[in-house]
Amino acid sequence: MNQPTKEFDMSRRSMLRAAAATAATGIVPGLHATAYAQGSDKPEKEEVRIGFIPLTDCASVVMASVLGFDKKYGVKIVPTKEASWAGVRDKLVNGELDMAHVLYGLVYGVHLGVGGPKKDMAVLMTLNNNGQAITLSKKLADKGAVEGASLAKVMAAEKREYTFAQTFPTGTHAMWLYYWLAAGGVNPMKDAKVITVPPPQMVANMRVGNMDGFCVGEPWNHRAILDGIGITAVTTQDVWKDHPEKVLGANADFVKKNPNTCRAVIAAVLEAGRWIDASLSNKMKMAEVIADKAYVNTSVDAINQRILGRYQNGLGKTWDDPNHMKFYADGAVNFPYLSDGMWFLTQHKRWGLLKAHPDYLAVARQVNQVDLYRQGAALAKANVPKDPMRSSKLFDGVVWDGKDPAKYADSFKVNAAAAA
Numbered sequence: 147m148n149q150p151t152k153e154f155d156m157s158r159r160s161m162l163r164a165a166a167a168t169a170a171t172g173i174v175p176g177l178h179a180t181a182y183a184q185g186s187d188k189p190e191k192e193e194v195r196i197g198f199i200p201l202t203d204c205a206s207v208v209m210a211s212v213l214g215f216d217k218k219y220g221v222k223i224v225p226t227k228e229a230s231w232a233g234v235r236d237k238l239v240n241g242e243l244d245m246a247h248v249l250y251g252l253v254y255g256v257h258l259g260v261g262g263p264k265k266d267m268a269v270l271m272t273l274n275n276n277g278q279a280i281t282l283s284k285k286l287a288d289k290g291a292v293e294g295a296s297l298a299k300v301m302a303a304e305k306r307e308y309t310f311a312q313t314f315p316t317g318t319h320a321m322w323l324y325y326w327l328a329a330g331g332v333n334p335m336k337d338a339k340v341i342t343v344p345p346p347q348m349v350a351n352m353r354v355g356n357m358d359g360f361c362v363g364e365p366w367n368h369r370a371i372l373d374g375i376g377i378t379a380v381t382t383q384d385v386w387k388d389h390p391e392k393v394l395g396a397n398a399d400f401v402k403k404n405p406n407t408c409r410a411v412i413a414a415v416l417e418a419g420r421w422i423d424a425s426l427s428n429k430m431k432m433a434e435v436i437a438d439k440a441y442v443n444t445s446v447d448a449i450n451q452r453i454l455g456r457y458q459n460g461l462g463k464t465w466d467d468p469n470h471m472k473f474y475a476d477g478a479v480n481f482p483y484l485s486d487g488m489w490f491l492t493q494h495k496r497w498g499l500l501k502a503h504p505d506y507l508a509v510a511r512q513v514n515q516v517d518l519y520r521q522g523a524a525l526a527k528a529n530v531p532k533d534p535m536r537s538s539k540l541f542d543g544v545v546w547d548g549k550d551p552a553k554y555a556d557s558f559k560v561n562a563a564a565a566a
Contacts, residue, residue: 197246210418219410255316266398276383277471294330323361328560335565377460412522419473477529485548492555498562
């Protein structure tokens with residue numbers, strides 16, 4: 147069980163608890179309040195093991211524990227640091243973890259049996275939007291490959307095996323990488339070699355030349371720039387503004403047995419996300435906490451710039467991005483939209499992970515715990531969107547609204563079939 151080390155600055159933790167109470171004034175009730183009933187609403191399991199991968203977007207789970215939001219709802223969140231998404235998957239399936247900060251597409255892959263052992267799964271809430279990126283090696287950038295079109299040009303001119311990395315075959319990073327490459331005319335199933343690498347190992351692998359590019363969450367894209375080995379070709383929010391990213395996932399059996407616990411954790415993590423997004427100072431304090439070796443294990447400066455929307459691409463360009471990583475955004479971030487889950491299924495079908503069209507909406511209704519989320523959000527007094535479907539236009543101009551998922555999945559000319 148990976149808990150914060152003794153070296154963790156306890157005075158800083160105390161300061162953060164006080165800061166949380168102050169920041170929450172007028173937004174949420176005081177932390178001493180009891181938000182659950184002692185009777186039928188009492189959490190069935192009070193200590194909840196939540197796995198996480200060392201990434202900036204684990205922050206709301208970690209801060210719910212560090213700042214004590216969990217106690218308000220009668221639970222104790224125990225964040226447990228994991229080495230890979232495959233490890234998270236296995237521990238969710240076998241019950242070693244109660245819940246996890248996890249890839250959206252991983253949950254759906256397991257539910258349908260295309261991402262490992264088949265197990266009924268659940269998405270309790272979305273943890274964050276935006277904040278991932280695609281990094282290309284500095285060596286490739288020096289040859290002119292700095293975004294999609296120039297990458298395709300370099301790959302066409304200099305024939306060799308190009309290797310790109312994602313973090314899990316059915317996960318978000320694989321889907322962002324494939325979508326972006328395909329929009330630039332590169333078929334990831336035919337024109338490149340794609341490998342799976344755990345997020346914290348991306349930079350080290352690029353440093354020794356094992357890959358030409360990767361898609362991963364922060365802080366590892368910014369870390370590649372700080373280390374002088376990579377450049378940011380595109381952010382995922384530029385591919386899809388306010389896209390769904392990590393979720394709070396669990397297996398369906400746990401959710402059925404522990405609905406009160408699930409509601410309590412949803413509420414606690416919502417409060418943590420609201421606290422993070424409430425001010426720049428809160429984001430800076432969050433960066434200090436999660437940079438610790440018990441969590442992300444990197445320097446604070448690798449986290450705190452992009453969490454504030456301050457971007458650089460490693461080639462001299464800097465910009466302020468209003469669509470940087472969001473954890474709450476007045477409740478818009480966290481709703482488990484059915485259309486979000488369905489989008490991942492369309493891409494799984496596009497890339498041959500699913501051989502036939504599933505019943506997209508039925509699967510999303512099975513996995514995304516919309517009613518349970520609404521109840522948890524009510525505990526936290528969080529705003530909840532009314533419609534479980536939403537519409538988005540991606541960077542190639544294609545609109546996704548969930549209305550005809552099979553047609554959408556089949557509409558892409560660059561797909562697995564085209565690579566056969």
